[in-house]
Amino acid sequence: MNRERIPNHRLRATLSCYAIVAVPVLLLTLFVYLPVIWAFSKSLYQFEIGGESVFVGLGNYVEFLTADPVTWPSLGHMLLLTTFAVCMRLSVPLLVAKLVHSIPVERWRYVYRIVFLTPIVVPGVAVQLIWSGLIYADNGLVNETLRSLGLDSLARGWLSDPTTALPAVALIGLPFVGGFEVLIYYAGLSGIPESVNEAARLEGCTGLRKFFLIDIPMVMSQLKLVLILTIIGGVQGFQGLFIVTRGGPGFKTTVPGLWMYYNAFSFQRMGYACAIGVCLFVLIFGLTLLNMKYFRSTEELEGGR
């Protein structure tokens, strides 16, 4: 009798857990997965909101990948911006986190953590506007600094000059030290067992050698997380570009996400925009799979040993 009641009790307990989880899953399905499926189906149509849909099969995809003159340059810009962002976010914040972690006094470690975390509270839009309106402006920080150094000929419209627009956009956020990456890496460094640090010390592994041989492998999970998030953000994101350059001059700072936005809401080509969205989804999915396969986390490294 007892034996029968225990599984029953477990079943009820499990069921209630599933039931609680079912609600967010339902909402997720309703608001995330169904729109994705809907977007995929609509990508096969020439379609605008409020207008008639005409089935065009893979026509939108063919146009995007073969005929649209914006596609490949925009993918190139996305690749450059994402690569730059990956390089910056995997290196500079890690270095800062290591420096903060190395401070011997806990109180000062705390102070520096606060200092590096505070910029998170500044909205991204405000950051973009500060850079475009104060730093890159005609009489902004960059040009005025050049003028004061007697380099007046180098002053330019950084965001509207075709040769400098993309690098200028990439550098927004310099020096890339404020933000949650520092916190993530700091948490990873704090999680390195003291026995490992002790062993490294006994083996004479200190300074840069320890950083590269011990610390980096031990925060590989955090690096992997930041890498995935940066890639996803790089492929999807276009808000900053929309604010500072609107993708111009010409298409010099246009990325596929921004082109998708323009097609959807300015040009009324919703089906085409859906096709761009599906292509970006496939791209993100593929990159994430590659990342999962080739970029091994700390746990996997430990398992491999």
Place this chain on the structure above:
Amino acid sequence: MRVRWISLALVVALGAWLLWPQPSDEAPNDTAPKQGHAAHSQDVRYVLRFSPGYFFMPDSVPYGIGKPLQGLKTVVREFEARFPDTRVEFLNVPGVREYLVTQLSSGRAPDIINVNVEDVWTDVQKGWYVALDPYLEQPNPFVVEKGDPNAPGYKQWWDIFRYQAISRGKAAPDGLVYCLSYDMIETGIFYNKDIFGKVGIEAPEDWESFLEVCRKVQAAGYTPVLMSIDMFSDWCTDLFFDQVYNNLLPGIDLLKDPKREPYLQGYLDWDEICFLHNLGFFTSSDPRYGEIWRLMKEFRQYVNRNLATTDLTREFVTQRGAMHWNSSNFTYRLLADKQLGFEWGVFYPPPFTDRTTPHASHVPMCVIGGSANQIEVTNSAFGDTGDPNTSERLQRVIALLQFLTLPENCERVVNEYPCLIPNVVGVPVLPPLKPFEEILERPYTTTKWVYTFDLKFSEIQRRMLELYLNDGIPFEEFLAWQEKNLGAACHNLVMRKPIDIPRMQAAWDAQAAARATMKDLPNE
């Protein structure tokens, strides 16, 4: 265990509450008074939602200077007093297109909105907007009520509007008017008189002297003209186009719309643009077309470096720039600034001469401004029946607009601060805006390139022009982009609207004699 089930019940209840359909704002017996409104009787039947835009939004403070605006609210409260079964709610809605598209497609947009009419044109065939022609061609009942048969608006509402050419020019490509032009805006070049005095120059009379002024100002260490790429792509394009094409109009203006022609002499509609484009106009084989962009590039050297900038005001008020091409509403910004340390004036871009280009038409620079607050009625207005012909609610929305356009009401709204020029006969123009009123007396532009039936055309033109003006592409490549872009826009136009080609061909043939005397036409 029990805690889990209680948690589950709470989550479900919360989700259900969030997802539960909200009761409609509009209900025949909606009696609940809404926040921010005066107390109303129990029988409020119509709740009209009005998004007036930022110029007259009640309780807003223009440029953050002065007192909160009250004019529109006062007039609307009087309307509510006359119609106790009606309440008007003001909404401050995002000015972005995605908001508009999603709200209109779901029938939840405000009843009255204020957006640029070119954003409306692309959607008129979807039934999202109400054509105002049937109402504009009827008397305004509030004018009739006063009993003066000579008063504008007594015979037809149209007559109450002062700037007929511009107001009627806002007709969509289907020929119908979806936009009520409540007031006018015009551009002008605001200039710093102190800098001009220091450099020893005066407001220029023609384009050559204008460039000379720019050269001197630049040599003195100031940025001559402050303007953004949008101004190049919109205002500059139309002005330059008119300057070099105006004298061709007798040979190329093919359609005479009986309704609009008396007001818009020589305006080139998109049908005509497409027809002419097929004949080689506005292509690389059309010398005038290339001239527009060449002259623009020449002018660009006197403009701020960063054309993508949005904060030109700062450069002007801090006296780093000597001239700022802006709209009439900028007048208030300067008037209200108590810390402004210089005298300023306004002039309009001066005309081209033979020294500027061999294609100069020798006409003054045309009007490129026009309707400021462009008021549209959406499909929400006839949501009670789903049919604009039977909707009583729509009648009430129209009544509100008719009431707003009475001279005494328009004056209280538009003249609350010096910003825009009233578009109602009999309403005076505030003195600081007189220069703009004079400009508006000129002939209207030959065409408005950004008011196409294809928003993609405007976007690509803006982008490629910015690239060209910043030396990102050579002249020939830019022209190739323009040609391709215009071709695509014409193709889209043909897909959306039947074009009467035989009629235009007949007109083209009939005007051959006029063209015979014209030089430098593209090869047919």
